[in-house]
Amino acid sequence: MSTAKAAPWVAVSERSSSLSPAPERRPAEGPNERGRRGSRAWRGAGWREPFGCVEAVAGGCGQPPLCFAVRSDLVGAVVGRGGSKIREIQSTTNTKIQIIKGDPKAEVKIFGNKPMQTKAKTMIDNFIKEQENYSPQYRVDIVAFQPSVGRDVSTNHNEDLPLINWDKIREDALKWGKKKWADLPPIRKNFYVESATTRAMSQLQVDNWRKENYNITCDDLKNGEKRPIPNPTCKFEDAFQCYPEVMENIKRAGFQKPTPIQSQAWPVVLQGIDLIGVAQTGTGKTLSYLMPGFIHLNSQPVAGGKRNGPGMLVLTPTRELALQVEAECSKYSYKSLRSVCIYGGGDRNGQIQNVSKGVDIIIATPGRLNDLQMNNFVCLKSVTYLVLDEADKMLDMGFEPQITKILLDVRPDRQTIMTSATWPCAVRRLAQSYLKEPMIVYVGSLDLVVSLFFITIYGI
Ligand SMILES: Nc1ncnc2c1ncn2[C@@H]1O[C@H](COP(=O)(O)OP(=O)(O)O)[C@@H](O)[C@H]1O
Ligand SMILES: [Mg+2]
Structure with a gap:
C-alpha cells in the first residue's frame, strides 16, 4: 500500500534519538485505520511515519525541513483538539508537520517550501504565545484566586494519563452489539400484495x-x-x-x-x-x-x-x-x-x-x-x-x-x-x-x- 497518498496527517512520535530518528514502518492498514490514526497519535502513541512519505506529499520536495524545539507541555496547544489546529496550519500553508515528542522539549519539523515553512512556524508561534498567555504558570494573578487544593500548576498531568485505546473500544462495542442481538428470531417484513x-x-x-x-x-x-x-x-x-x-x-x-x-x-x-x-x-x-x-x-x-x-x-x-x-x-x-x-x-x-x-x-x-x-x-x-x-x-x-x-x-x-x-x-x-x-x-x-x-x- 502506498503511504504517499495518505490523507493529511501529522505524526506526533516519541523521540528515539535526538537528531536523525530511523524510519520505522507500521504494518499495512486499511483506509479507515489510516484515517483514524492521526488522532490516536496526538498523545504520543509511540509510532513514527516514514520521513520520505512526508516529504513526498508536502509542497517543496527536496527542501530540508525547518526544525525547531517546542516545550513538551505546549505541544497540545499546537496540535489542538483532535488535531484541529495542526490540520489548519498544514492546509493553509501546504506543509506537512512532524512533532517528535521528547522531554522537556519536543522537536518540530516542517516540510514544504521555504516561505510556507516560515508561515507555518509563525502560526505555531502564535498558538504557543496564546497558550502561554492563558497558562496558569504565566497567569499567576488568576491562579492566586483559584482554590489551590489538589492543584499543582507546575506539572502537566496529561502526560500521566493512560492512553485511550479507541480501536479496542470500537471493537468491543461491535462485539457487544452482536452479542446483544444474537438469538433473536428473524423479522418478516413484506406483506404487500399489489392489487x-x-x-x-x-x-x-x-x-x-x-x-x-x-x-x-x-x-x-x-x-x-x-x-x-x-x-x-x-x-x-x-x-x-x-x-x-x-x-x-x-x-x-x-x-x-x-x-x-x-x-x-x-x-x-x-x-x-x-x-x-x-x-x-x-x-x-x-x-x-x-x-x-x-x-x-x-x-x-x-x-x-x-x-x-x-x-x-x-x-x-x-x-x-x-x-x-x-x-x-x-x-x-x-x-x-x-x-x-x-x-x-x-x-x-x-x-x-x-x-x-x-x-x-x-x-x-x-x-x-x-x-x-x-x-x-x-x-x-x-x-x-x-x-x-x-x-x-x-x-x-x-x-x-x-x-x-x-x-x-x-x-x-x-x-x-x-x-x-x-x-x-x-x-x-x-x-x-x-x-x-x-x-x-x-x-x-x-x-x-x-x-x-x-x-x-x-x-x-
Ligand atoms: N380514511 C379516512 N377517512 C376518514 N377519516 C379518517 C380516515 N383515516 C383516519 N380518519 C380519522 O381522521 C381523524 C384524524 O386522524 P389522525 O390519524 O389522528 O390524524 P393525524 O395523526 O394525521 O393528526 C381521526 O379521527 C381518524 O379516525
Ligand atoms: Mg397523529
Whole structure:
C-alpha cells in the first residue's frame, strides 16, 4: 500500500534519538485505520511515519525541513483538539508537520517550501504565545484566586494519563452489539400484495392522482440504486384485499377512501420499507402506520404469547396523543392484539402492572417509558415495529435524550416509521439517525426544505 497518498496527517512520535530518528514502518492498514490514526497519535502513541512519505506529499520536495524545539507541555496547544489546529496550519500553508515528542522539549519539523515553512512556524508561534498567555504558570494573578487544593500548576498531568485505546473500544462495542442481538428470531417484513387495479395504473394516472390528492410527493432516500416508488392504493381494498379483518374494521368505521398520506404510505410500509410520513395534523397518519403494524405483528414467526414483550412500540410526545393512538388501536382491534398506554403523570404502578400482564403494543411518551425501561419493568428487545409519532413535537418537547436511550434497547433491524407535521432540520437529523434506507411521503408541496434535505443528508 502506498503511504504517499495518505490523507493529511501529522505524526506526533516519541523521540528515539535526538537528531536523525530511523524510519520505522507500521504494518499495512486499511483506509479507515489510516484515517483514524492521526488522532490516536496526538498523545504520543509511540509510532513514527516514514520521513520520505512526508516529504513526498508536502509542497517543496527536496527542501530540508525547518526544525525547531517546542516545550513538551505546549505541544497540545499546537496540535489542538483532535488535531484541529495542526490540520489548519498544514492546509493553509501546504506543509506537512512532524512533532517528535521528547522531554522537556519536543522537536518540530516542517516540510514544504521555504516561505510556507516560515508561515507555518509563525502560526505555531502564535498558538504557543496564546497558550502561554492563558497558562496558569504565566497567569499567576488568576491562579492566586483559584482554590489551590489538589492543584499543582507546575506539572502537566496529561502526560500521566493512560492512553485511550479507541480501536479496542470500537471493537468491543461491535462485539457487544452482536452479542446483544444474537438469538433473536428473524423479522418478516413484506406483506404487500399489489392489487390488479393498482398494478394497472399508468404513470400518468399515478401522477394525476398524486397531484389531485394534495400534491403527494415521494422519494426513495436509499443511497445508490433507487427502488421503484409503489403506486398509491386508491381504495382500501387495494392495500388490504388479503386481510379481511382489517377491511371489516375500516368498513365499520364508515370511511369512504384512504386519505392521501394513507394511500401512499400503505404500499410502502406493507413492503417492510422504513417510512417518513410528513403531513398536516388530522390527515390520518395514525392509521397509516397502525394498519400495516397490526399485520406486521400478526405475521411474525414468533407468536405474541411467546414473544415475551411488545412487538410494536409507538412513541408519542404527549399523554393526550398517546391516549388518542390507544383509542384508535382499540377501535380497530385486530386479532385481539393487546395495547397498553404509558405516559408521565399517569398511575405508574398501574402501568407497570399492565405491562407485566403481557402486551403486544406499547404506546408511550418517551420520559415515562425510559423510566420503566431503566428500572427493568419493560423489555424492548422484542419490538420489531417502531413508530416515532409526531416526531417534530417530541423534539420540541426535549425528548431526544430519552428517545436515544429507549432505542438502544430496540433491535436495529426493526422496521421504523416516523411521522411529522413539519420538516425542520432536527427532524431530518432524527430520521437520519434512526431510519434505514427510508422512503419519504410528503403531502403538500415539495418545498425547498425537503429538496435541501435530499441533497445534504442523502446526497441526491
Ligand atoms: N380514511 C379516512 N377517512 C376518514 N377519516 C379518517 C380516515 N383515516 C383516519 N380518519 C380519522 O381522521 C381523524 C384524524 O386522524 P389522525 O390519524 O389522528 O390524524 P393525524 O395523526 O394525521 O393528526 C381521526 O379521527 C381518524 O379516525
Ligand atoms: Mg397523529
